[in-house]
Structure formats: C-alpha cells, structure tokens
Amino acid sequence: MSERTTGTAIAGLGMTEMGKVYGKTATQFAVEAITAAAADAGLSLADIDGLLVNPGVKNDTDLRLQSSLQMRDTRLLATIQGFGSSAGQMVQYASMAIEAGMADVVACVYADAPLKEGKRSSDAYPGQARAMVGTASLPFAAGLKAAPERYAVAARRHMETYGTTSEQLGAVAVAARQWATMNPMAQMREPMTLEDHHASRMIADPLRLLDCCLVSNGAVAIIVTSADRAAGLKQPPVHVWGWGQAHPGYVQHRDSEFGLVTGAAKSGPDALKMAGIGIDEVDLRQLYDCFTFTTLVTLEDYGFCAKGEGGEFVASGALAPGGSHPTNTGGGELSSFYMWGMTPLSEAIIQARGQGGERQVDRHDVVMVSGNGGVLDFHSTLILSPHQKGR
Amino acid sequence: MALAAVIRDDHSAPFFEASAEGRLLLRYSPSQDTWSDPAALVCATTQADDLQWREAAGTGHLVSWTIKPGRRRDDVVTPDTVIGIVELDEGPWLTLQFPDAAQADLAVGRAVRVGFIQPEDSEHLPVGYLA
Known part of the structure; x- marks a missing residue:
C-alpha cells in the first residue's frame, strides 16, 4: 500500500425517510439523499464532481442518475455493484480517485424501492429470478x-x-x-x-x-472529499x-x-x-x-x-x-x-x-x-x- | 416444495442424457485428475480448461442443510422441504433436495446416495437420499 498524504474523509451524510415509504422511485430517493448529503456537508450539488451509484436488488437506478441531478462535466461516474459490500467499496474507490486527483468531491449513494404498497415484504425479494436452464439452475430447482x-x-x-x-x-x-x-x-x-x-x-x-x-425503501448518500477540504466544511470530518x-x-x-x-x-x-x-x-x-x-x-x-x-x-x-x-x-x-x-x-x-x-x-x-x-x-x-x- | 422444472442447454445436454438413465455425471479434468461440479466451466481446484463429462459414483455425505417449513393454504398442505449440500466422494458439492428425509435423521457426515426425479416438463434432476 502506497503512502497516503492527507487522506480522505466523509464530509456529508444524507438519509431519506426509510421503510414502508411509497410513491417514490429509487432514482427519486437517490436525488433526495444526495441533495441532503451535500447540504449536510455545507456544499451545493454543483460542488460534486464525482458520482458513484449503487442500485439495490431491484437495480432501478444507475449512473444515469447524473442526468437526474443535472450534473455536468462529472469527472468520475460509475455504477458500482458489489451487492452488500458496495458501500465500503464506493468509499474506497472515491478515496483513491480523490487522492489521485481525479475528483475532488464524490457523492456515493445507495437507493432501492423494493416494497410496494399492499404487498408483503417477502414479495420484495422473491429470490434470484433466472430461467431454470442447465446445470447452474440445479441449486435453485432444489429450492x-x-x-x-x-x-x-x-x-x-x-x-x-x-x-x-x-x-x-x-x-x-x-x-x-x-x-x-x-x-x-x-x-x-x-x-x-x-x-x-x-x-x-x-x-x-x-x-x-x-x-x-428488514426490507426498506429509501436511500442513503455520503460525500467523500479530501481530509483538508473536509476540515473546512460544515460537519466534523469522519476520516478514512x-x-x-x-x-x-x-x-x-x-x-x-x-x-x-x-x-x-x-x-x-x-x-x-x-x-x-x-x-x-x-x-x-x-x-x-x-x-x-x-x-x-x-x-x-x-x-x-x-x-x-x-x-x-x-x-x-x-x-x-x-x-x-x-x-x-x-x-x-x-x-x-x-x-x-x-x-x-x-x-x-x-x-x-x-x-x-x-x-x-x-x-x-x-x-x-x-x-x-x-x-x-x-x-x-x-x-x-x-x-x-x-x- | 416441489422441485422446479429445469430444461437443458448445450452445456448440460450430456448431464441430462445421463440423469435420465439414472447416472450422475460430473466435470473431470484429465490433465489434473480433478473433479468439478456439473456447472463448472473450468476446474474448481486448478482452473484447468480441459473439463469433460465423466460418470461419478453418485455417493457422498451431508455437509449442511436447511429445512423450509411447509405451509397450509386453502386446505392444501405443503410438506417441509429439506435441502442439503452434499460432498460427493469425488470432491464436488451438489445442492440437493431430500424428498424423504426427516429432520431427526439429518447429521453432518451422513452418507448420501444420489437419485433422480423428473418433475413435470423437466429433465430428470438429482435428489439426495440418506443412505
């Protein structure tokens, strides 16, 4: 591992209402969370030049979230899918990009809306949907x-x-x-x-x-930036x-x-x-x-x-x-x-x-x-x- | 819970041809003398790419399991479903439904024999029986 200079920090946190919250798409939740995270840090959306998007099981949002946020000239943009390990991965990739000079302020977001009104939670994740074709399907066919x-x-x-x-x-x-x-x-x-x-x-x-x-609808976003920049922002920095x-x-x-x-x-x-x-x-x-x-x-x-x-x-x-x-x-x-x-x-x-x-x-x-x-x-x-x- | 129907593709055609005859095929690497599970594309232990189908003994032992509780809906009772991981004598693991197993009989290391059941509109699928 190479020697790091000042390091990075988490400067903003945005959380939507979560749980049985209906009527919003994953993208709408994501925009709400990122907006809140930027405000939490004392930044504006225009300060964000990197965006990492982790869609949940429903896979209802992706890097096109950039358009929903009206972001322009984004320097780092990707959909990250490491399932439950994604949040930690996003902080890591954001930190490396910031330390490499690729981006200054990176928003990382998870958003999902699997719950539907009137449906049970168990219907939200009915199991991996795949055609029962070939030997790879045998574990699924077995139950x-x-x-x-x-x-x-x-x-x-x-x-x-x-x-x-x-x-x-x-x-x-x-x-x-x-x-x-x-x-x-x-x-x-x-x-x-x-x-x-x-x-x-x-x-x-x-x-x-x-x-x-549990099963929840909602989104959480964080803002990652350099430790130096985080020190001058609104919230106490959380150093990585x-x-x-x-x-x-x-x-x-x-x-x-x-x-x-x-x-x-x-x-x-x-x-x-x-x-x-x-x-x-x-x-x-x-x-x-x-x-x-x-x-x-x-x-x-x-x-x-x-x-x-x-x-x-x-x-x-x-x-x-x-x-x-x-x-x-x-x-x-x-x-x-x-x-x-x-x-x-x-x-x-x-x-x-x-x-x-x-x-x-x-x-x-x-x-x-x-x-x-x-x-x-x-x-x-x-x-x-x-x-x-x-x- | 009944076994779900599975249809063949090009890769699995030999496997299901054999399963219809009550024979279990696994993937085998002649260069490494190693066995892999039926879905393997390269060897599970050496990543060798010369896998071919070879008949296995069809015996192994129980590694772990779960039991999905049965349900009663509209007077229709679905029995408990026992699903286990079986380590075959050749080394590969198979996930199998155990149609006849009782919870009290399940134990790590219990000998297992592979059999075959054909669900409706499906190929013959492997299942486990406690030996």
Whole structure:
C-alpha cells in the first residue's frame, strides 16, 4: 500500500425517510439523499464532481442518475455493484480517485424501492429470478432460491461445527433491537426478548423471522472529499483510516470454508494494517447484519473473538448497550433499516461525529465497518475515525 | 416444495442424457485428475480448461442443510422441504433436495446416495437420499 498524504474523509451524510415509504422511485430517493448529503456537508450539488451509484436488488437506478441531478462535466461516474459490500467499496474507490486527483468531491449513494404498497415484504425479494436452464439452475430447482435459505445452510454448518445455537443467534437480534429502541429512524423500535425471537416463525431452519433483516425503501448518500477540504466544511470530518476487500470465491468443492470463514478474515486485517492499528483499538463495530448469523461470523473473522466462539461472545451481552463491544448501535439491518452497506456506514458516521443522541457511545475514536454481499461471497471493510490519521 | 422444472442447454445436454438413465455425471479434468461440479466451466481446484463429462459414483455425505417449513393454504398442505449440500466422494458439492428425509435423521457426515426425479416438463434432476 502506497503512502497516503492527507487522506480522505466523509464530509456529508444524507438519509431519506426509510421503510414502508411509497410513491417514490429509487432514482427519486437517490436525488433526495444526495441533495441532503451535500447540504449536510455545507456544499451545493454543483460542488460534486464525482458520482458513484449503487442500485439495490431491484437495480432501478444507475449512473444515469447524473442526468437526474443535472450534473455536468462529472469527472468520475460509475455504477458500482458489489451487492452488500458496495458501500465500503464506493468509499474506497472515491478515496483513491480523490487522492489521485481525479475528483475532488464524490457523492456515493445507495437507493432501492423494493416494497410496494399492499404487498408483503417477502414479495420484495422473491429470490434470484433466472430461467431454470442447465446445470447452474440445479441449486435453485432444489429450492435454494432466496437469501434466507442460502444463509440458513451457512448458519447450520457453523452450528454443527462449533455448537452455535439459535439462542445465541437470538442474542444478536435482541442486542440490535435494544439499540434500535434509541434510534428515531429505526423501523422496529418496540422492545424484543429472546422469547420473542424463539416464538417468531421459522423462515428457513435454523433462521427465524427475527434472525432476518428488514426490507426498506429509501436511500442513503455520503460525500467523500479530501481530509483538508473536509476540515473546512460544515460537519466534523469522519476520516478514512483504512480499508480492505476480500471475496473468498467459495467453490462448490471439498475444503470450501463456506459458512465457517468469510472474507472478513482477510479484509479486516488488511484494513487494520492500513489504518496502523490493532483490533483492540476498535471502539465501535458497525457490521452488515442481513441475518443474525452474519454478525456472529463477522465478529469471529475480524478477530473480536476466537473462531467458533462467536456464539458465546454474542450471548455474553457484549454487543448490547452497556456491553464490552458495542455493535450496530443504530439497530442494524435487523431492526433499523435495510440500505445494504449504507446501514452500517451511516451509523458509523453518526457515531464518529458524536451525533448519536441517546444511543451515542462514549468511546467512538475508531469505528470498524463491514459490508457483506452475496451469501458471504463479497466483503469490504472500512476503518473510520473522527481524528485525522496519525495526528 | 416441489422441485422446479429445469430444461437443458448445450452445456448440460450430456448431464441430462445421463440423469435420465439414472447416472450422475460430473466435470473431470484429465490433465489434473480433478473433479468439478456439473456447472463448472473450468476446474474448481486448478482452473484447468480441459473439463469433460465423466460418470461419478453418485455417493457422498451431508455437509449442511436447511429445512423450509411447509405451509397450509386453502386446505392444501405443503410438506417441509429439506435441502442439503452434499460432498460427493469425488470432491464436488451438489445442492440437493431430500424428498424423504426427516429432520431427526439429518447429521453432518451422513452418507448420501444420489437419485433422480423428473418433475413435470423437466429433465430428470438429482435428489439426495440418506443412505
């Protein structure tokens, strides 16, 4: 990794209303979020000369968002699709472009509108639509279609290998809900118990309804710029200290670590090395939690506990308010809202700035953010801080 | 949940010709003496590009599984669906539906035999049976 000069920082955050918000397209949500992010930073849309667009599962928006924003002479423009790892990837590509002098102010946005009024959430993501043609279709034909059953197979393997239990997965959900009760933007703010988790209906054994994330309409945008420029803007800068990506490439073959080890095991240490810190120096964790199991296995792979001990770790109350390892302090995708990697990233920015209100964590000098896409296939990591690196 | 119908393409035609005869084919690299799953375009372990179809034993063991609960709608009861990852003796993994498996019988390492079922308007598809 080459020596970086002043580095980059996140200077703006824009979040639309999220959840069961109808009547807007993904593009309309995206424009609203970017406009809000620019205003949050104290910039105008005309200051933005780079745009990275991450459409969600519905794939309803793309780099043509430039036209919707009436942007001209854009110097960096792309659709980014790394599924749940996209938000972290966008910050990385934006930072590299800024440091290379390719752009000065880059807006990164995720937007999706899968929920339709009068339709159930489960209809929003009916599983990967593909023609059942050829041998590549065999897993789908067998019934492994949507995300819950695919993650269920991963979770079951972890449970059988390490003794992880449904109760331990439930502890992840309960901790997330405890945080969500303090987040005005969270979709699910009613208190929840382990008993509620166990009583929720089975979606795909071993995953129950309360092991699964929400489905949300909305958008989140951020503004990335140089640390020097961010220092003169409206909000406290959130500095980008380090990053990593790791995409394990699980092959359908003997020795595959699917369900046991994820890309976090490589991406996390790479990001920490770039940041020049150790895992013990991380104050806060904002982890991609499409399912409770994802949180648990990411904690193991980042090194917050030993491999196979994630169940005991989360059941200890470490993640919850007052716990030793505050995690997903906005309620995460499980209880707050589902904006892919922008869910953990937005909460990381809020906490790093010290703007978490009732849920603000005292120690917020170093925040670790994960993004996870596919079925544990794609991973990105960010290390963020309110302090400039090395100062 | 019933198996969904699958139709063949050029790549899969030999696989489904064999499945109709109750034989399981996998992709095999003669230069590397390695086996890959039926959808592989290059070798899963060496990325060799000389894959060809070769008959496998059709036996393996259970790696992991999920159970999708059955549902009752308008007095029509859909049974639970067991879907498992099977590691074949040759090495490749197959994701298979287990038509007869009970939850209590599922365990990592359980021996599995591959059989075939033909859904309506479909090729014969592989399924798993606990041995």
